[in-house]
Amino acid sequence: MAKVVRDDAREDHVTTTHALSLVQETPYRWRLDPIDAMRVPGVVFATEALLPAMTDDRSLDQVANVATLPGIVTASYAMPDVHWGYGFPIGGVAATDVDAGGVISPGGVGFDISCGVRLLVSPLQRDELQHQLTALMDDLDRNIPRGAGPGGIWRLVGGLAELEEVLRGGSRFAVERGHGVARDLEHCEDRGAVDDADPRQVSARAHQRGLSQVGSLGSGNHFLEVQYVDETYDQAAADAFGLRVGQVCVMIHSGSRGLGHQVCTDHLKAMLTAMPRHGISVPDKQLACAPVQSPEGRAYLGAMSAAANYGRANRQLLTEATRRAFERAVGTGELDLLYDVSHNLAKLERHTVDGRERQLCVHRKGATRALPPHHPELPCDLTEHGQPVLVPGSMGTASYVLAGNVEGDAFHSACHGAGRVMSRHAALRSVDGRALKQQLEKAGIAVRGTSARGLAEEAPASYKDVNEVVGTCERAGLARRVARLRPLGVVKG
DNA sequence: ATGTCC
Numbered sequence: 001m002a003k004v005v006r007d008d009a010r011e012d013h014v015t016t017t018h019a020l021s022l023v024q025e026t027p028y029r030w031r032l033d034p035i036d037a038m039r040v041p042g043v044v045f046a047t048e049a050l051l052p053a054m055t056d057d058r059s060l061d062q063v064a065n066v067a068t069l070p071g072i073v074t075a076s077y078a079m080p081d082v083h084w085g086y087g088f089p090i091g092g093v094a095a096t097d098v099d100a101g102g103v104i105s106p107g108g109v110g111f112d113i114s115c116g117v118r119l120l121v122s123p124l125q126r127d128e129l130q131h132q133l134t135a136l137m138d139d140l141d142r143n144i145p146r147g148a149g150p151g152g153i154w155r156l157v158g159g160l161a162e163l164e165e166v167l168r169g170g171s172r173f174a175v176e177r178g179h180g181v182a183r184d185l186e187h188c189e190d191r192g193a194v195d196d197a198d199p200r201q202v203s204a205r206a207h208q209r210g211l212s213q214v215g216s217l218g219s220g221n222h223f224l225e226v227q228y229v230d231e232t233y234d235q236a237a238a239d240a241f242g243l244r245v246g247q248v249c250v251m252i253h254s255g256s257r258g259l260g261h262q263v264c265t266d267h268l269k270a271m272l273t274a275m276p277r278h279g280i281s282v283p284d285k286q287l288a289c290a291p292v293q294s295p296e297g298r299a300y301l302g303a304m305s306a307a308a309n310y311g312r313a314n315r316q317l318l319t320e321a322t323r324r325a326f327e328r329a330v331g332t333g334e335l336d337l338l339y340d341v342s343h344n345l346a347k348l349e350r351h352t353v354d355g356r357e358r359q360l361c362v363h364r365k366g367a368t369r370a371l372p373p374h375h376p377e378l379p380c381d382l383t384e385h386g387q388p389v390l391v392p393g394s395m396g397t398a399s400y401v402l403a404g405n406v407e408g409d410a411f412h413s414a415c416h417g418a419g420r421v422m423s424r425h426a427a428l429r430s431v432d433g434r435a436l437k438q439q440l441e442k443a444g445i446a447v448r449g450t451s452a453r454g455l456a457e458e459a460p461a462s463y464k465d466v467n468e469v470v471g472t473c474e475r476a477g478l479a480r481r482v483a484r485l486r487p488l489g490v491v492k493g
Numbered sequence: 494a495t496g497t498c499c
Contacts, residue, residue, distance in 0.1 A: 086494095112494040149496050209496075220494055261495045344494085424497090 020064055022051070028476035032060065032076075037283065038067040043075040043410070045476045050080050050468060053421050059089040065283045066094050070291070071102025073353045073360065077410040079367050080472035081419025081464060085110065087286030090366035090420075093413045098292045098348065098359045103280065104300055105289035106271065108363030109346050111264045113304050114311035115222075115255030116189075116342035117368075117390040119401065120319060120335035121241075122248040122326070126228040126488070129248050129330060133446060136226065136329035137489040141448035143321055144224055146217035146493035153215025153317045154179075163210055167199040170309030171340070174316035180337075184316065186379045188340040189369065192316070193309050196348075198302025202259070203266045206303075210259030210310055215317030217254050219454055219493030221417075223392070224318065225251045226446075226489040227399060233481040237385035237403050241338055243483045250335060251399055251485065252318050253392050255344065256311035263307045267300040292348075292361045301346070308345060315340055338401070339388035343368045343416035351411055362411050370404035370414040370479045389479045393466035394418045395458045396440045398486050400470045402479035414479040415470065418463035431459040446489035454493055 022044065023031045030051070032042030042063040046054060054060050059082050066088055067076035073095055082091030087107025096102025122129075129136070145151040154174075156162045165173050171192030175185055185192040202210075217224060229247045232238035243249070256263075271288040274296045275281070280289065290296035319337065327333035346363045353360070371378055371387035378387055386404035391414075393399045402414055422430075433452030436459055440447050449455045474481050 110494070115494070218494075219497095222494080255494070258495065265495090 020060070022060070028472055032064055034067065038064055040067050040072050040075050042067055042078065044078040045080050045472060045478060047468065047472050050464065050472060053464065054078065054082055057084040059084045062087070062089040063092065065287060066092060068283055069094065069096060069103050069105065069287065069289060070280055071096035071100050073097050077413070079413070079415040080469045081366065081415045081417055083420050085365065087284055088363065088365045091415065092365050093363065093367045093410045095351065095360040095362040095411050096292070098361055101291050102361055103289035104292045104297045104346055104361050105287055105363065106264045106268045106300060107286050107288065108365050109264070109304060110344040110365045111261045112255035112344055113260035113263060114308035114342045115344040116311065116315065116340065117251060117253045117392055118315050118319065118340035119338040119388070119390050120250040120322065121243065121338050122250070123332065123334050124248045124330065125246045126248055129488070132330050133488060136325060137446040137448050139325040139329045140224065140322065140491050143325055144217055144318065144491050145215065146219065146491065147450045148219050150212035151216055152213045153321050156211055156214060159211070160207055163207060164199045166214060166313045167202060167306035167309050168197050169193050170312035171316040174313045179320040180316050184319070184337045187337045188312065189342060192312055194305040196302060197306040197309050199306045201299045201303035202263055202306050206259050206262035206266065209262050210257070213257040213259070215314060215321065216257060217318065217491070217493050218257050221458055222254045222493055223395070224322065224491040225487050227251055227485040227487050229483050230398065230486040231484045233483065234403065237482045240382065240385050241388060241401060241482060242336060243401065249485060250322055251390065251392060252315055252322070254311070254314055254318060256307045256314065259310050260307040263303045267303060271296050271300065304346060308342065311342065312340065339390060341368055341387070341390055349411070360411070364413055366416045367413045368416045370402065370408060370412050372404045372406040372408055372412060389414045391415060391466065391470060392417050394460040394463035395490060395492070396443065396445055396487060397460050397466055398484050400466065400481060401483045401485065402470065402473065403482050404479055405477055407477055409476070409478055414473050418466040418469055420462055421464050422462040424457040427457050427459055427462040428453065431456040431461065445487050448489070449492040458492065
């Protein structure tokens with residue numbers, strides 16, 4: 001547990017088990033000064049109310065561990081929704097200098113490579129959907145493949161050869177095959193596909209797992225929600241994003257399923273073996289890594305990018321399935337893609353560090369890229385306001401649309417969700433899934449789940465307050481609030 | 494997150 005030191009240096013602190021001290025810089029920003037092998041400080045974006053959860057679950061120790069990685073620059077960051085994860089905390093951002101031996105680490109991306117969110121905006125107002133909502137939810141229930149194991153919208157009749165095209169082309173390939181329109185791609189991070197995908201670095205087992213899951217939601221915290229715009233904040237941005245109060249939208253949260261999981265497993269193992277060869281030692285085996293410019297680093301980057309494209313194609317196929325369900329149940333399949341963005345990814349980006357522009361490998365694990373206004377990667381119609389940052393809340397609670405700021409911080413990153421505070425195991429002990437479903441239905445939220453256990457694990461009580469998390473992001477300058485969304489119906493694995 | 498242990 002970290003000692004807490006206020007910025008006025010009063011000795012107002014909690015018990016410490018080692019020398020890690022948390023120094024308050026602003027009401028929303030704290031610093032972990034380097035100790036032991038830390039090469040840079042840790043920077044934590046949090047209010048005092050959010051801090052105890054971070055110290056209790058040892059995720060700040062993980063922030064400090066990440067700060068020891070070779071080539072790391074500026075700081076090891078924690079977003080306000082940070083919580084304990086595999087090696088890196090979930091809600092962590094770390095960038096390494098590629099040309100200075102900087103490493104890439106599968107634990108810095110997570111098992112669900114390119115897990116992310118997209119938001120579709122309907123021309124309908126909430127009251128126009130009222131009478132068809134049950135039919136719509138029933139249609140989605142029948143037509144959105146989900147849960148653990150095989151099952152997906154797309155039958156890959158072309159087998160492994162067609163899977164290669166998914167791994168190279170992502171959403172672009174899905175659109176080429178008629179699943180969506182060109183406009184969708186303009187509103188995807190990387191225009192729908194990462195360029196440096198190398199399917200040869202994706203193992204046979206990963207390929208096998210991927211064959212049967214293209215176009216599926218998965219389980220855990222993944223969901224498809226029919227939502228409405230509850231409140232807008234930055235009116236100019238909300239207008240540009242097409243978000244009016246009462247407007248119906250659909251949020252899809254999904255990832256790269258078993259394929260991404262297998263890629264992570266395979267490359268963690270390869271890196272662990274290679275670390276002594278590269279002269280790298282880390283305080284936690286789960287931080288296994290290799291220089292970006294090494295055979296193991298490049299292999300993982302290629303495989304991770306391929307898995308990322310699988311995740312993008314996955315969300316594109318779910319989008320088209322949702323449009324068809326809207327067509328049948330509501331009479332219009334018009335659902336405009338606002339944006340699609342990952343929150344589990346490592347990317348090669350150029351940033352200015354200490355006055356010099358460098359190529360960095362930016363790991364965002366449970367953290368969302370938040371490009372500033374006028375960034376060249378933004379599509380024309382979004383450039384004035386910055387990149388939409390899509391932040392799903394916990395089940396039954398609000399979600400947010402934020403926008404990237406010019407000043408930004410943490411290499412232009414923001415939070416990715418509410419952030420878990422209770423383990424799945426603990427949630428199962430304290431929550432009854434069936435009762436929770438009844439409670440949500442009573443609150444007017446249609447629930448289409450596949451297991452009571454899955455619902456219990458995702459109970460809102462397992463998560464932080466998304467309003468507090470998002471408010472902290474805004475006050476820390478990471479991103480600004482554009483709109484709050486509330487659920488009408490949720491489809492879960 | 495995950496064919497929640499090949």
